Amino acid sequence: MSASPRFRLAFATSVLVPGIHPDDAHLAACLRDRSIEPVACVWNDPAVDWTGFDAVLMRTTWDYFQHYAAFLQWLDLLPVPLINDRALVRWNSDKRYLLDLAAQGVDIIPTRLATAAELPACTRAMAGQELIVKPTVSGTAWHTVRGRAGDSAFGTELAALPRDFRYLVQPFLAEVLGAGEWSLLFFDGRYSHAVIKRPAAGDFRVQGEFGGTSRLAEPPAHVLASAQRALTATAALGHAGVAYARVDGVVADGGFRLMELEMIEPYLHLGVRPEAAERFAMHLAERLTKRTIVS
Structure with missing residues (x-):
């Protein structure tokens, strides 16, 4: 240079x-x-x-x-x-954007919103289901808990969560443990490459900090099409011209379910x-x- x-x-x-x-x-x-x-x-x-x-x-x-x-x-x-741009970053920094994408027809993991005070009632309504609960503003599994609704140990974990956050309440998809979680990378709206991420034995978190692993993989056509629909929906919401994005999701019940759309600081697997x-x-x-x- x-x-x-x-x-x-x-x-x-x-x-x-x-x-x-x-x-x-x-x-x-x-x-x-x-x-x-x-x-x-x-x-x-x-x-x-x-x-x-x-x-x-x-x-x-x-x-x-x-x-x-x-x-x-x-x-x-x-x-x-x-x-x-900063409008995109602001929107993408709060995972409530998932509900915006769902309103555009994107298949997301079914998601409920709850304050800390509302978590007991919210999870009681999902009794028997295995759940993931995490703050709407978070990353790297920060303040994220997994458990079965109705179990006392899970209730204790929920009660220990910070009180001033809002939370996403989602069913835990066991497919993450087996087939793994897809991450598809896009630059200037064009598909680049993809990896499959899997957690370490006995864990559910796919991040490397917790022993998770990733490997290059070519996504099936329906997975790629679903990821592209998520970016199209993002543009329809007023966020066009995305320079880089990582689309994370899992295949469940035959379809790709969006877990997160990362457009702030994603690991790009370059x-x-x-x-x-x-x-x-x-x-x-x-x-x-x-x-x-x-x-």
Whole structure:
């Protein structure tokens, strides 16, 4: 890269992973080859001068949900554009977006909303079902509990959850333990690649922090079509031009059920598909050159 790059792109990170994550290393190298300087910046570090960048690409802001009010304020005050724009990030930061997508005809895991105080009554109405309960603003299985409605141990776990959150209450799909959870990656609306994620034996969480594993896999046509419908529905809700997205879901009862739509700081599984990093770098360069990013 020349001494004077055409653009400076902030990789928004966190104190958990302050530098450029190894999975993003090839992406960073490809950007440098295109005269774009990627710089890791902890999102809530007051010493960062964001005006020194042309745009911000959110990557490992993996603690934003633990500092949610400060995160929303940071979004509002950020003086340069985000690659996935701030309206999209705000919408995607609260998992109640699932109900918006369901209203557009997207097949989601059946979801109920409840305050902490409403959880006992909500789960009683689902007696006997195995459930997952998690905050609407969360990540990495934070404050997430699994249990059977009506069991005293599950009731005790629910009672210990923070009282000031709202929660999603969903049936636990055992298919996650066997067939696994799909993650499909899209860049500029185009399908790139996919992985299957599975939890460690005796666990239900697919994240690597808990022993979960992932492997490259090619999704069936109906899974890919369902993932694309989720992005189409997102555009219909006013969020068009998504630069990057990860669509997570599970096949149950013969159909793909959306679990989450990740458009803030998803792990993109670029390390296993270097050509995907190269394509993403090309798209980012096009956006910066054409100034198609908005604030």
